[in-house]
Amino acid sequence: MPSGPAVPQDITELGLEELLNTGSHLGQQDRAEIIRRAAAAVFVISQEDLRRSGVTSIPEALRMVPGLHVARLNANQWAVTARGFNGQFANKLLVLVDGRTVYTPIFSGVYWEALDLPLADIERIEVIRGPGASLWGANAVNGIINIITKQARDTQGAYISLSVGDEEQTLATLRYGGQKNEQLHWRVFGKWSQRDGLLDMQGEDARDDWTLASGGFRLDWLPAPGDVVLLQGSLHRADLQRNYTLPSLNSASGNETVLDDGTLTTQSLSARWEHTDSPASRSALQFYYQRERRSDISADYTLETLDLDFQQEFAISQQQEIIWGLGFRYSQDDFNQSEIINLQPRQRDYQLFSLFAQDRLSLFDDRVELTLGSKFEHNSFSGWEIQPSLRALWRPGSTQRLWASVARAVRSPSRAEDDTQINSFLLPASAAMPPSLFTVNGDRSFESETLIAYEIGYRIWPRDDLFLDIAAFYNDYDDLRFASVDLAAAQVDDTVLTIPITLNNAERGALYGFEIAADWRPYEKWHLQLAYSYLQADFEFKPSFDTTTLVPAGLGDDRNPQHQVSVRAGFQLAPAVELDVWLRYVDSISAVQALGAAAAPSLSIDDYVSLDLRLGWQPAPGLELSLHGRNLSNAPYIEFLPESNGFPVQVERSIYGQLTWRF
Amino acid sequence: MAFLNTAYQRIIRSVIWSLPAQICLLLACLLLAGIAGGQEKRSDVYAVMAVYTYNFAKFTHWPPASIPVSGSSLNLCLLGEDPFGMSLSQLEGKTVKNHTLHIRRYPRVAVLADCHIVFVSRSEDWRLDTILRELAQAPILTVSDIPDFARRGGMIALQIVEQRVRFSINTAATAQAGLQLSSKLLELAQIVD
Numbered sequence: 001m002p003s004g005p006a007v008p009q010d011i012t013e014l015g016l017e018e019l020l021n022t023g024s025h026l027g028q029q030d031r032a033e034i035i036r037r038a039a040a041a042v043f044v045i046s047q048e049d050l051r052r053s054g055v056t057s058i059p060e061a062l063r064m065v066p067g068l069h070v071a072r073l074n075a076n077q078w079a080v081t082a083r084g085f086n087g088q089f090a091n092k093l094l095v096l097v098d099g100r101t102v103y104t105p106i107f108s109g110v111y112w113e114a115l116d117l118p119l120a121d122i123e124r125i126e127v128i129r130g131p132g133a134s135l136w137g138a139n140a141v142n143g144i145i146n147i148i149t150k151q152a153r154d155t156q157g158a159y160i161s162l163s164v165g166d167e168e169q170t171l172a173t174l175r176y177g178g179q180k181n182e183q184l185h186w187r188v189f190g191k192w193s194q195r196d197g198l199l200d201m202q203g204e205d206a207r208d209d210w211t212l213a214s215g216g217f218r219l220d221w222l223p224a225p226g227d228v229v230l231l232q233g234s235l236h237r238a239d240l241q242r243n244y245t246l247p248s249l250n251s252a253s254g255n256e257t258v259l260d261d262g263t264l265t266t267q268s269l270s271a272r273w274e275h276t277d278s279p280a281s282r283s284a285l286q287f288y289y290q291r292e293r294r295s296d297i298s299a300d301y302t303l304e305t306l307d308l309d310f311q312q313e314f315a316i317s318q319q320q321e322i323i324w325g326l327g328f329r330y331s332q333d334d335f336n337q338s339e340i341i342n343l344q345p346r347q348r349d350y351q352l353f354s355l356f357a358q359d360r361l362s363l364f365d366d367r368v369e370l371t372l373g374s375k376f377e378h379n380s381f382s383g384w385e386i387q388p389s390l391r392a393l394w395r396p397g398s399t400q401r402l403w404a405s406v407a408r409a410v411r412s413p414s415r416a417e418d419d420t421q422i423n424s425f426l427l428p429a430s431a432a433m434p435p436s437l438f439t440v441n442g443d444r445s446f447e448s449e450t451l452i453a454y455e456i457g458y459r460i461w462p463r464d465d466l467f468l469d470i471a472a473f474y475n476d477y478d479d480l481r482f483a484s485v486d487l488a489a490a491q492v493d494d495t496v497l498t499i500p501i502t503l504n505n506a507e508r509g510a511l512y513g514f515e516i517a518a519d520w521r522p523y524e525k526w527h528l529q530l531a532y533s534y535l536q537a538d539f540e541f542k543p544s545f546d547t548t549t550l551v552p553a554g555l556g557d558d559r560n561p562q563h564q565v566s567v568r569a570g571f572q573l574a575p576a577v578e579l580d581v582w583l584r585y586v587d588s589i590s591a592v593q594a595l596g597a598a599a600a601p602s603l604s605i606d607d608y609v610s611l612d613l614r615l616g617w618q619p620a621p622g623l624e625l626s627l628h629g630r631n632l633s634n635a636p637y638i639e640f641l642p643e644s645n646g647f648p649v650q651v652e653r654s655i656y657g658q659l660t661w662r663f
Numbered sequence: 664m665a666f667l668n669t670a671y672q673r674i675i676r677s678v679i680w681s682l683p684a685q686i687c688l689l690l691a692c693l694l695l696a697g698i699a700g701g702q703e704k705r706s707d708v709y710a711v712m713a714v715y716t717y718n719f720a721k722f723t724h725w726p727p728a729s730i731p732v733s734g735s736s737l738n739l740c741l742l743g744e745d746p747f748g749m750s751l752s753q754l755e756g757k758t759v760k761n762h763t764l765h766i767r768r769y770p771r772v773a774v775l776a777d778c779h780i781v782f783v784s785r786s787e788d789w790r791l792d793t794i795l796r797e798l799a800q801a802p803i804l805t806v807s808d809i810p811d812f813a814r815r816g817g818m819i820a821l822q823i824v825e826q827r828v829r830f831s832i833n834t835a836a837t838a839q840a841g842l843q844l845s846s847k848l849l850e851l852a853q854i855v856d
Contacts, residue, residue, distance in 0.1 A: 011710055012753055016718050016851050023826050024708045033745035037768065225792035276790045278797050279742060280774050315772040366767065398752045464749040 032467065034126065039371055039391035039403040041067065041457055041471035043517060043531075045125040047150075052570050052580045054614040054628040055119070056168050056193075056656075058147065059112040063584060064566050066515035066531035067129040067471070068143070071586075071640030074649040075197045076210040076240045078112040079640050082129045082143025083475065084511040084535055084560045088642045092141035092411055092449075094132070098149055098232060099309075100270050100288045103139055105331060105350070106303055108414035111292075114238050114264050115147075116214045118173045118189050120159060120660070123150045129515065130473060131453050133387035133409035134373040137327075137354050141409040141451050142475070149232075152177055152185035152220040158663050165628070165656020170194045183222040190215045197241065199636050199650040206649050207259055211239045230272040238264040243647035244297055246339060247426035247437055249496070254426035254435065257647055262296025281314035298645065300336040301343075305329060319366075323373075324357040333415060340645055343419045343442075350380035350415070369393040381413040382448040404456045410448040417481070417503055418442050424501065424644060436497040440483065440644075446503045452476045465521040472514035480507035480539070484549040506550060509539030511560075525572035533564040561587035561607070576619065582612040589640070608637045622662040630654045710750040711828045712821050716782055716806050719819055720759045724843040725779060729802040730762060737762035738777055742769050742794065743784025775803065783807040783817070791815060802841050813855040818842070820855070831855050 014022065035042045043065045055061040059078040063070045069086045071079045081090040091108035094101065097117065103110055125147050132140040155177040163171040170193065177187035197208040216234030223229060240262045248256040270288035286309045293302045311325035329352040335343045358373030374388035389407035396402065416422075420442040427436040457471035483501045490499045513535035520528045537560060541547050565585040573579050589605040611633040616626040636650035720737060730737065737759050741751065745768055757764045767778070775781055781803055783794060788809050795816045798805060805818045812820035813833040818840070820831045831853035837844055 011750075012714050012717060012757065014714055016715075016722075016848070019711060019715055019718065020827060020829070020851060022711055022828070024711045024823070024828055025826065032748060033768070033770075037770070222789055226790045228789045274789075276793055279769075279790075279794045280772050282772055282790070313772050315769070315774045318767070318774050318777050321772060366765075398755045399749075461749060 032461075035469065036401060036459060036461075037393070038128075039369065039393040039405055040132070041129040041455065041469075041473070041515065043067075043127045043129075043469075045127065047120075047122060047124065050119050050122060050125075052578065052614065052616070053568065053582060054580065054612060054626070054630070054658075056163065056171060057112070058115050058117075058119075058125070061119075061125065062127070062145070064529070064531060064568060064582075065127045066517045066533050066564075066566075067513075068127065068533075069561060069564065069586075072198070072649075072651055073640055073642050074206065074242060074647065075195060075208040076113045076238070076242065077642075080110070080112060082127075083473065083513065084537060085142065086559055086640065088644060088646065091139070091414070093143045093145065094136055094140040095145045095147070096136070097147045098230075098270070099272065099286055100268060100290065100307070104292065104303065106299075106301065106333065106415050108139065108411065108417070111264060111266075111294075113210070113212075113240065114236055114266050114292075116191060116193075116212045116236050116238070117147070117149065117216070117234070118161075118175060118191050120161060120173065121149050121155060121175065121187075121189065121218075123148045123154075129471065130405070130455050131387075131389065131407040131409035131451060134375050134389035134407060135323075135356060135358065137352075137356070137375050137377050137387070138379065138385055138410050138412040138448070141411045141449070149218065152187045152218050153179065155187045156185065159660070160662075161658065161660040163656050163658040165654055167196045167198075167630075167652060167654035168193070168656040169196055171656075171658075184219070185221075186217065186219040188215070188217045199652055200243075201638075201648055201650065203636065203650070206243060206647070207241055208243060208649065209241050213237045226276045228274045230274075231270070233269045234267070236264075236266045240264060240296070242296070243649075244340065244645050245425070245647055246297075246645065247423050249426070249435060252428060254428040258297060260297040262294070262298070264292070264294045264296075266290065266292045279315075281312070283310070283312040285310050296338070298338060298340040300338040301333055303331060303333040305331045319362040321360045322357070323360075325355070327354040327377075328352070329354075340423055341416070342421050343415065344421070345419065348415065348419065351378075352380075353378045367395050369395075379412050381415075381418055382410070385410045385412065385448060399461050401459045402457070405453075406455075407453050409451045409453065411451075412448050413446050416442060417446050418444050422644065426496075434492065434495055434497050436499055438485075438499050438501055441486075441500045441502050443503050446481070447479050447505050449480050449505070450478045467517075467519040469517040470514065472512075474510060474512040476510050478508045479505035480509065482506040482541070482545075482550060484546075486549065504545065506541050506545040506547075507539055508542050509537065511535065511537050527568075527570040529566075529568040529570075531564075531566040535560050535562055559589060561589055563587040576617055578614070578616040580612075580614040580616070582614075584610045584612075586610075586639070605638055605640065608639075609633050610635070624658075624660045626658045626660075628656050628658065630656075707748070707750065708823060708828060709747045712808060713747050713750040713754060715821060715828060715830060716780065717754050717757060717759075717764070719804060719806060719848065720764065720780060722845040722848040723780075723804055724845075726802050726841045730779065733761040735762060736765040737779050738765050738767055739780045739782065740767045740769060740773065740775060740778035741782045741784060742773055742775070742787055744770055744786035746784060776801070778803055780804045780806060783809060783812070785809055791817075800839055800841075804837070804840075804842055819852075829853065 034044055045061055050061055059070055059080050062068050068082050073079055079086045079088055079090050082093050085092050089107050089109050094103050095110045128144045132144040136144055159175040161173040173191045175189040179185045191214045193212045195210050197206045200206040214236040219231040221229040242260055244258050244260055245255045246258050268290035272286040274284040276282040288307050291304045307329045309327040313323045315321045332349040335346045354377035356375040361370045371391040376386055378384050387408050391405040393403045422440040424438045424440050429435045453475045455473045459469045461467045483503055486500045486502050490497055516532040518530040567583045569581045571579045586608055588607040610631050613629045618624050631651055631653050635653045638648055638650050641648050751766055754764050755766045807817055808821040813831045818833050818836045833855045
């Protein structure tokens with residue numbers, strides 16, 4: 001991602017007098033150096049990318065990242081994953097907001113719909129494909145997303161943003177930043193959005209409308225030279241209408257669709273103190289508390305989490321740096337009975353202790369860099385986990401990098417996998433069988449899923465207007481989650497046969513593929529960005545399992561689009577007018593099958609091409625008007641199918657206009 | 664979408680948004696932008712700052728003890744997040760008075776003893792005093808675009824004045840460190856005491 005414009009002559013030969021007379025402007029501050037120096041597959045979404053892509057939510061922004069598959073399940077639910085295993089409960093991607101995890105241990109996943117921070121407050125989103133468990137711990141299996149918000153001093157003054165459209169009916173953001181003195185800056189924000197539902201398979205309104213309201217603050221304080229304190233807090237409330245398929249004896253198909261009004265509220269408060277007493281060392285202490293409350297037909301619970309982390313970095317010499325850290329997390333949940341998901345025991349608390357250390361070594365006159373590290377952690381679900389990694393980066397010249405890595409990561413069991421009972425689906429009575437209710441039951445003997453990942457990558461930027469990044473991987477998984485029908489444990493109760501499906505670790509296999517990211521600025525006024533992803537899967541049952549009892553849901557081979565392409569083109573049509581074109585192609589997904597698949601009609605998902613357009617105009621400094629069209633090509637189409645108690649929904653075309661004003 | 668859903672509009676849309684039409688549209692956009700496009704004459708601020716830093720190296724005399732051998736490398740160290748894009752890398756391997764310029768990047772922490780020039784990134788503003796205290800009296804030229812850098816004890820501060828990059832020099836700090844800056848450099852600088 002080159003930053004600067006093309007300069008006609010070799011600027012490095014300019015003398016002092018010439019430099020004094022060289023007109024200069026602050027170009028786009030890209031984050032290319034983060035990518036260049038990493039011995040991992042990294043992609044950075046900058047604030048400029050967010051603004052020009054016209055997205056209104058974080059999962060939509062992630063569609064531009066190679067190696068990620070983003071699919072909308074319904075108006076207010078997304079399935080997002082890196083390098084395979086996508087699904088309603090996609091569980092191998094860790095997501096952090098300013099160092100605070102938003103990955104819920106209840107279902108091992110992320111409530112993307114509740115990730116409602118103002119996009120204008122985001123400095124950048126760093127996306128790492130591949131395991132990052134040696135630093136970030138369990139569940140950083142296939143990828144990590146680090147959302148980093150702007151410092152309060154970079155958001156001074158007022159910011160107002162208002163969008164109106166057919167799907168994005170009303171989105172409003174208000175922000176104000178101020179300062180007490182040079183040492184203390186703050187901002188507060190409020191955000192409200194109301195969005196329309198998508199379409200059901202008949203093309204009618206699916207009525208899955210949703211409304212979000214959030215507010216929060218950030219305070220950056222420099223109490224003394226060498227100390228910085230950061231305080232953040234946020235409140236979010238999501239009112240979500242969703243369709244659920246519930247087992248029902250009154251329905252001929254055995255299942256009925258119910259439109260539910262649910263709420264999801266989250267609150268967080270975090271504090272971070274960073275201290276340094278020499279250029280060679282710095283340490284940080286971070287604390288946060290967060291609470292999530294979900295209340296809908298599917299699940300009804302409260303989860304509270306306390307987290308404390310300490311981290312120290314120091315340079316031993318010019319060639320060697322060490323980072324180490326300690327962490328402790330305490331979580332407590334409290335479930336109420338719901339129609340779909342019930343947990344026993346209703347209340348449970350769990351802890352996570354972790355320790356990590358990493359050594360980075362520069363060799364051969366800085367041409368080679370080795371990073372060796374490991375995380376050691378103990379969690380209440382699977383006990384001790386050791387997750388090491390070894391990475392090497394080679395600099396053959398100043399414009400090329402070659403890197404390789406091998407790493408281990410685990411996905412630890414969720415609370416639901418341990419203790420759940422899900423009323424999944426009902427087979428109606430037949431000549432041979434009474435009505436049969438299939439329930440998915442958690443099992444405390446369910447173990448962590450494990451990964452050993454082998455990665456290699458190459459980057460080249462032959463000129464400052466061209467950047468090419470290629471990464472290839474072979475992920476070797478073991479103990480993957482699968483399910484068995486436990487007919488021996490079936491029970492007849494009021495003429496209904498209840499058949500438990502139990503979770504096990506019966507599957508293993510490999511995912512492999514590669515991703516290409518290219519960034520080209522043929523002229524100062526054009527910017528072309530390409531992402532291509534290729535993914536191939538190969539799974540099997542472990543021979544030790546009795547395959548006759550496994551649910552007839554198929555292996556996970558086909559849950560992933562094999563090819564994905566994203567092309568973004570940005571043009572400066574006139575000094576204050578921008579045009580952005582974003583084309584995406586997502587390959588077909590042949591069988592999204594899961595536990596209820598036997599009862600649900602089998603649907604494959606066709607490939608699709610999607611087109612987004614944005615026209616932006618800055619009539620005055622600080623003021624921007626833009627018109628956006630989303631999914632303009634061949635909508636409506638479905639992107640994915642929910643795996644459990646679900647209701648397929650089609651994505652629609654939409655348009656919206658946006659006004660933003662900074663003063 | 665109700666207001667867009669007349670049959671007529673549906674037909675128009677299906678023509679406009681068919682895949683070949685999309686590709687044509689994209690190409691048309693490219694062409695349009697190509698016509699509208701052209702070379703930008705101004706340079707990126709950080710590209711200019713990188714070249715300034717290279718020039719500072721040319722006009723600075725280090726005490727012989729700090730660069731003993733002719734032909735040894737002159738280390739330009741960047742402390743903090745890299746704002747330069749590729750412009751700093753372009754200086755790698757350049758020659759400064761029989762020394763080869765070598766760029767070292769330290770985004771988080773660094774032992775700076777072997778550096779001849781340290782460029783302090785804006786990301787280090789919060790700990791600038793600590794950094795300058797550590798480097799005080801060492802024969803290391805400090806350069807930064809952090810506001811008030813020279814007044815806070817740094818040696819050469821870069822700032823933007825009317826879309827031009829200007830620099831000011833804290834002569835007390837360079838003298839204390841035993842660095843000699845050429846008169847040409849001092850003539851063009853704003854001097855901070």
